Amino acid sequence: MADKVVTHPTKVENQYVNRELSWLQFNARVLQEAYDKKIPLLERLRFLGIFSNNLDEFFKVRYATIRRIEEAGKTGRSFLGGFSAKELLAEITQIAIEQQAQSLKILSDIQRELRKENIFIxxxxxxxxxxxxxxxxxxxxxxxxxxxxxxxxxxxxxxxxxxxxxxxxxxxxxxxxxxxxxxxxxxxxxxxxxxxxxxxxxxxxxxxxxxxxxxxxxxxxxxxxxxxxxxxxxxxxxxxxxxxAELDIDSDLSRSFIEKISKSVKKRSIGDPVRFxxxxxxxxxxxxxxxxxxxxxxxxxxxxxxxxxxxxxYMNFPRLGRPDLQYEPKEPLPIPGLSMDGRLFDKILEKDYLLHTPYQTFMYVIKFLREAALDPKVKSIKITIYRLAEVSHIASSLINAKKNGKDVTVQIELQARFDEEANIKYAELLQSEDIRLIFGVKGLKVHCKMILVERLENKKLIRYGVISTGNFNESTARVYTDYTLFTADERICKEMNKVFDFFEVNYQVKKYRHLIVSPHYTRNAITHLIDNEIKNKKAGLPSGIKLKMNSLSDYRMIDKLYEASRAGVQIKLIIRGICCLIPGVKGMSENIKAISIVGKHLEHPRVFIFENAGRPKIYISSADFMGRNLDNRVEVSCPIYDEDIKKEILENFEIGWSDNVKARVISIKNDNAYLKNNKPPIRSQFKMYDYYLNKLEVN
CATH class of the missing domain: 3.30.1840.10 (Polyphosphate kinase middle domain)
Structure with missing residues (x-):
């Protein structure tokens, strides 16, 4: 039944799918969830709300950007994947009208089903x-x-x-x-x-x-x-x-950065209309x-x-005391071997640990900061903040640490889209507590997610690091799937400190041997890793690339993956949102397969896996393969050195790849067809929870 959602297949005239039309296809997948009668009724309403919220933000930002191009008298064909701005605006409007009409039909169907449950709107x-x-x-x-x-x-x-x-x-x-x-x-x-x-x-x-x-x-x-x-x-x-909703930031040197962002956010209220x-x-x-x-x-x-x-x-439709019409709640699990009762620092010093939210509890991050705030041996805490929860235990832990005499440094991104006002309020709160704030790097958003704690042990400074693919936000951690690494590996922590140094001294470009850092190194580093797989394939050595991310839209990176495919490298992609790459085209991408998983949780981790002649190199990252992440933001990709964690991430990827319930095939047809095969049904997000439950029982 869910297959019948109109997805408006896109005509592809070159080797890329237009970014905006690919995004609309992703939002059609969200609408498919609202249409799917196997999903609990109140959850279907929630997906309808998510679909609508997504579309609002799309028009405020992406449609508005294309409209600016069109008003400037430019075609934008090279930037817009073969479309002129005028053609693309018309195409987007037509798709939006179709999807709007479809969402109304779905809402009517859901309301009819609710009446059968004695719920009347x-x-x-x-x-x-x-x-x-x-x-x-x-x-x-x-x-x-x-x-x-x-x-x-x-x-x-x-x-x-x-x-x-x-x-x-x-x-x-x-x-x-x-x-x-x-x-x-x-x-x-x-x-x-x-x-x-x-x-x-x-x-x-x-x-x-x-x-x-x-x-x-x-x-x-x-x-x-x-x-x-x-x-x-x-x-x-x-x-x-x-x-x-694009921010136009003035260049008045007499104004503080907080004032400039605040003024720009207020101007949104009088921005040009882009949709009525x-x-x-x-x-x-x-x-x-x-x-x-x-x-x-x-x-x-x-x-x-x-x-x-x-x-x-509808995302906040009242639950009416009807758990039978909602997803069965699953209690977040502990990490095997990492007790919330003992001292985390002692355990992390022995080995690395990986947190996978929402299957495992985000409270480990809160516990890490609270412990750092109280521990007399902790001398300093550094953190990057992109989006915080409305009531943030992260912020309160940092304030607590400062009150206990710790040196606390917060890099807060004031230009986090649609969270600017919230971040300004937090910045002012932290500033009022004399916490040292850094407002990033001119011209670059800071999108990486890191915490670095320095602790004096036996007269030696030991660093403890936390690197995540998602925000330090306890609210979204209940819904978004993300990886967070806890480590005391000096190779990683030393280079995390270099990133924090870069925030303060921007003109010095640091060198890294372990972390891959945007904007200076990510594009070249990923290109080199792909080249290595091509070389191994030609040499008859084990090769292969597995990537999981939110969006893949950078044309140069896509061209590199096409090159690897033509060389015979097998490539598996799990892309939740935008995918401008076209898999399965003979002579171009026949060795590339791609799926998108949209389900109960929002798939958010970025994971890069390179076979590397049988010795896999694995990274978790804050960066998608988009121009902005590669060239215009501070992003961090972190290598996984612990063999147990490597195995866990590889097994996780295979669980996602085996999904034949919520996975859609990304292909030249661009029609959001569900992945169908003769294997027993596997819903990866449900199986993932069972995977971690089994790990606890084995331990």
Whole structure:
């Protein structure tokens, strides 16, 4: 059934798939999850919310970037994989319209299934007398104080609509007796408050559970809102505007970096519109009135939608006490041999340990920092921060360490997309505690994830390092799969310290023998590793490349993989999101196979495995094979030297590669076909948990 989601196969005219269209194919895979009837109902709603949230961010950033290219009068064909900017904008809009329509059908199907489970999402026309009193009280107490209503027919200047906020566009046909307005038709906008849950749970009636969407609750109370006017009819239709979210940072040298980022983030609220979504049932006059007032024309992405927008809110649909309609919760497991009760430093000094979230508990990272904060032998803590949880134990541990006299240095990335405001708040908090902050390297985002602790043991300074493929964020660690290495290997920790030195003295490019660091070394180092596999293949030695990452879009890196394929090197790719490489094309990529796994968890690790004549070289990394990761960010790829951990990562890769339930085949067809074979069903994310459970039982 899930195969029937329209994925809009892309016409491929050269050796690459366009990046933006490949991303839309990834989001179609998310929509497939919402469509899949084997997935619990409330989880299907969550995937629908993820799909919508993804699309919002895509338009704010990628669509906006292409629009800038088009407005600059450039075609961008070489940059955009053979498309002109104008052609690509039209193609994206068409796909978005199709996917939007499909998501509405899926939502309708899910709501029908929910009714079978005695869960009813009602609208304003279905409210009972009993529910009416509850809704009226709720509106007066919670909604009305938070609501913004603007009479747009009466204002000289049209209000600046907030990016991705949802609005009800109100049209009143005035009665002859009303002399409040000069015109027969009058318009208003109601902004749906963001401070109130979008879904209001109504009192239960027997076994039946009722939910009303906040939009409909407001519609139900419309006569109360506009009671001072005398109108014949009133109607309300949802609209939403998406604005260009690229940051334009000023060059005022007198302003601090925090001030510049803060000012740039605020400018997003007045960024150019890049998408206008409206209820397709809106009357023509109201739509035309809005478009004219907002200065939106046919060159913008104008998308007819359903009755409700901001379906990203379905990510937080109330659980209603129905665990049977959700994924079975799995308790994160401990790492074999690494007790949370003892001292982590003693254990890490003996050997390296690998944490694989969310299968194993992220609390090891928190425990590591808390232990460092309290240990009198610890002299300093250095950390890179890209995204923190809303309530961060990482931040509190760092503050605790500072209060205990430790030297704490935090490299915090203020330009982490859509987390700028949160990171600014954390930066100000840490700064208020006299923690030393570094704001990265000019022109480069710092995307690597590292913690380095220096501890004085027997008059000798011993370093302990943590390197991760994902953020030090306890919230996302429950959903994202990521690897985190704990090590006291001096080869690695010494070079981690060099990276922190580079943050402070940018003009000195360090040399590394073990870590692979962007922007200076990653491209050449990976190219050399691929060349080595080509050489081994030609020499008749064991060869092969296995890569797992979020995105593969860098054309030069793709060309190198094509070269390896033509030389006969077998290449396996697990790419969750964007994949501009086309596998399986004779004479170009016939030795490359690629899959994408989209399921319960978001696949996030970057893992590079090179066969190396039977002595595999394995790296975990913060970097995808994208131009920005290779050339415009500080990224770290860390070698795995522990043989047990090497074996674990290889076995993990094979579990993913064997998935025939949630894996989609990436091919020239670009159709998101599920991987089908005659083998017993393997759902890799479920099998991965069992893998770690078995490791505990064996130990």
């Amino acid at each position: 009602i609208n304003e026309t279905q409210v009972t007398r009993k529910q009416s009193k509850f809704i009226s009280d709720y509106f007066v107490r919670h909604v009305s104080p938070a609501m913004m209503t603007i009479m747009i027919g009466e204002v000289d200047e049209f209000p600046n609509l907030r990016d991705n906020a949802a609005y009800l566009a109100i049209r009143m046909v005035m009665s002859k007796e009303d002399d409040t307005f000069e015109t027969k038709y009058n318009y208003a906008l109601i902004e749906i408050p963001r401070t109130i849950d979008r879904f209001v749970v109504l009192p239960k009636e027997g076994e039946k559970q009722y939910v009303i969407i906040l939009d409909d609750l407001i519609r139900y109370c419309m006569s109360s809102i506009f009671s001072i006017f005398n109108y014949e009819t009133i109607s309300a239709h949802m609209i939403k505007i998406t604005r260009d 979504v409206y209820d397709k049932n809106i009357d023509t006059e109201t739509l035309q009135f809005l478009l004219e007032k907002m200065g939106i024309d046919k060159t913008d992405s104008i998308i007819p939608g359903g009755r409700y927008h901001n379906r990203r809110d």
